Amino acid sequence: MVQQVLVTGAAGFIGFHLSQRLLRQGDRVVGIDNLNDYYEVSLKQGRLEILQESDNFQFQQLDLSDRDGIARLFAENSFDVVVNLAAQAGVRYSLENPYAYLNSNLAGFLNILEGCRHHEVKHLVFASSSSVYGVNKKIPFSLEDPVDEPISLYAASKKANELMAHSYSHLYNIPTTGLRFFTVYGPWGRPDMAYFKFTRAIAQNQAIDVYNQGRMKRDFTYIDDVVEGVVRVMAKIPDPQGQSQARYKVYNIGNNQPVELLTFIETLETCLGKTAQKNLLPMQPGDVPITYADVDELMADVGFRPQTPLAQGLQKFVDWYQGYYKV
Numbered sequence: 001m002v003q004q005v006l007v008t009g010a011a012g013f014i015g016f017h018l019s020q021r022l023l024r025q026g027d028r029v030v031g032i033d034n035l036n037d038y039y040e041v042s043l044k045q046g047r048l049e050i051l052q053e054s055d056n057f058q059f060q061q062l063d064l065s066d067r068d069g070i071a072r073l074f075a076e077n078s079f080d081v082v083v084n085l086a087a088q089a090g091v092r093y094s095l096e097n098p099y100a101y102l103n104s105n106l107a108g109f110l111n112i113l114e115g116c117r118h119h120e121v122k123h124l125v126f127a128s129s130s131s132v133y134g135v136n137k138k139i140p141f142s143l144e145d146p147v148d149e150p151i152s153l154y155a156a157s158k159k160a161n162e163l164m165a166h167s168y169s170h171l172y173n174i175p176t177t178g179l180r181f182f183t184v185y186g187p188w189g190r191p192d193m194a195y196f197k198f199t200r201a202i203a204q205n206q207a208i209d210v211y212n213q214g215r216m217k218r219d220f221t222y223i224d225d226v227v228e229g230v231v232r233v234m235a236k237i238p239d240p241q242g243q244s245q246a247r248y249k250v251y252n253i254g255n256n257q258p259v260e261l262l263t264f265i266e267t268l269e270t271c272l273g274k275t276a277q278k279n280l281l282p283m284q285p286g287d288v289p290i291t292y293a294d295v296d297e298l299m300a301d302v303g304f305r306p307q308t309p310l311a312q313g314l315q316k317f318v319d320w321y322q323g324y325y326k327v
């Protein structure tokens with residue numbers, strides 16, 4: 001059955017790949033994005049140009065925090081599924097510009113919830129983040145672990161999204177699923193993230209800043225695995241859960257295989273055929289030492305777990321990088 005899907009943040013990294021996949025499977029996609037300049041806008045425009053090749057894709061430049069604009073968007077369309085990926089992302093930037101998180105992640109998300117409340121949306125899927133686990137010592141990070149101690153405003157905004165979504169799901173019977181993504185990487189990725197910055201610096205023979213002396217671990221997750229997970233979750237309406245009996249569920253989407261940053265850099269060096277000059281630096285405020293996803297519930301409910309090995313995914317990223325930037 002053809003679905004009409006709203007993808008917010010469609011010009012973003014994950015939103016672009018998800019929209020591409022939905023269009024390929026024959027769905028109709030309405031994409032919105034404010035095209036802000038947190039990172040190079042040309043990359044967002046490049047992604048949009050590809051999506052706009054499809055007649056089933058419609059784009060509107062719209063800000064999540066534009067209350068009337070979002071209300072109009074919902075009134076003028078009839079969305080089966082809403083996937084909210086637009087957000088101010090980035091842990092470190094939330095120390096510099098906290099109000100961006102208030103506007104996009106909190107006020108903006110409320111507008112999406114209100115849209116779902118007043119129109120018959122069959123399923124709301126939204127992006128949360130592994131950062132909600134804070135400095136959780138227990139690994140892998142399981143859905144039962146406490147997430148009450150965020151160590152950045154970004155993480156706090158994502159935890160707030162989970163709470164806001166739960167209340168709306170309960171009050172207005174909106175089937176809702178939150179996805180805690182773990183360090184997503186791949187072609188058309190995000191220039192503000194370490195893997196992208198490292199690639200750029202190594203390619204240009206510049207030194208890279210390696211925090212926590214390279215001893216932190218990340219559960220690097222390849223974009224195609226994330227998209228596969230999102231598409232399967234979109235089709236899985238949550239059963240009533242917990243004491244509230246809300247149709248509300250959260251999943252981890254991660255590779256379940258954390259890699260130390262120094263190992264990551266070695267893999268990248270192999271892909272690029274170049275050696276990195278490393279500035280080993282202390283841990284940054286807001287950063288966590290490890291992320292590691294327990295994906296058993298995802299596997300049990302939708303029959304899928306991310307599985308792309310880092311060396312394979314990273315080579316695809318590097319190939320794209322070299323082609324896109326002609327280096």
Ligand SMILES: NC(=O)c1ccc[n+]([C@@H]2O[C@H](COP(=O)([O-])OP(=O)(O)OC[C@H]3O[C@@H](n4cnc5c(N)ncnc54)[C@H](O)[C@@H]3O)[C@@H](O)[C@H]2O)c1
Nearest residue numbers: 009011012013014033034063064086087104127181183184
């Ligand atoms: N990439 C990751 O590793 C990762 C990890 C955990 C969580 N997430 C979450 O997944 C989602 C997608 O992330 P991404 O990596 O694609 O990031 P991204 O920055 O590439 O995409 C987000 C898009 O949303 C748009 N946007 C931001 N604020 C907006 C607003 N107020 N109104 C309209 N559009 C707005 C941006 O212009 C951007 O194109 C985000 O919610 C992010 O917090 C990503």
